[in-house]
Amino acid sequence: MDTKELVKKLDSLLRANIDAVNSDEQALKRIDLPDVRARIQRHHDDHQRHVDTLSRLIREHGGEPTLRPRRFRGFLTRGFTMITIQGFASVRSTSETEAALDAMEGNERLMCRVYADAVSWEVDETIHDVLCANYHDEREHLVYIQRRLEHKIEIDPYHPHRTGA
Numbered sequence: 001m002d003t004k005e006l007v008k009k010l011d012s013l014l015r016a017n018i019d020a021v022n023s024d025e026q027a028l029k030r031i032d033l034p035d036v037r038a039r040i041q042r043h044h045d046d047h048q049r050h051v052d053t054l055s056r057l058i059r060e061h062g063g064e065p066t067l068r069p070r071r072f073r074g075f076l077t078r079g080f081t082m083i084t085i086q087g088f089a090s091v092r093s094t095s096e097t098e099a100a101l102d103a104m105e106g107n108e109r110l111m112c113r114v115y116a117d118a119v120s121w122e123v124d125e126t127i128h129d130v131l132c133a134n135y136h137d138e139r140e141h142l143v144y145i146q147r148r149l150e151h152k153i154e155i156d157p158y159h160p161h162r163t164g165a
Contacts, residue, residue: 006065014054020047027100108142
C-alpha cells in the first residue's frame, strides 16, 4: 500500500474512533450504574488512545489527521446512540443504562467490522500491531456489552496475524 493510500485509510479509521469517543460521551451521560459507568469510561479511554495513536501514525507518514468526525457519519453515530437510548427507555421501560448499552452494542459492532477490515491491510508490522491491538480492544468492548445485556456473544473472527503479507 502506498503512503498516500495508507494515510487516507488511517484517517478514515481515526474519524471512526472520534465518532466512537463522541458516542461514548453521550452514553456516559445516561449510565446510572457505577460499575457499568466505570467500564464504559475505560472503553472511552481506549477510543481516545486509538485516536492519539492513529493521529501519530498519520503524522509519521506525512499526513495531517482529521481531528473531527465526518459530519454525516458523526451525526449518524451520535444520532443512533441518542435515538436508541430514548427509544428503548420509553418503549421497553428499561433503565437508561440498558438503553445506552443497547445503543453502544451497535456502535461497537460497527467498530469491530471496521477493524476486521483494517487488520487485513498490507502494512508494516508496527502499524499492523497497532491495528490488531485496537481490534482486540473493540472486541473486548463488544463482548462486555453483550454479556452485560445477556445477549448472545457474536463477534467476527479475530485474525491477529497478517494474511497475504
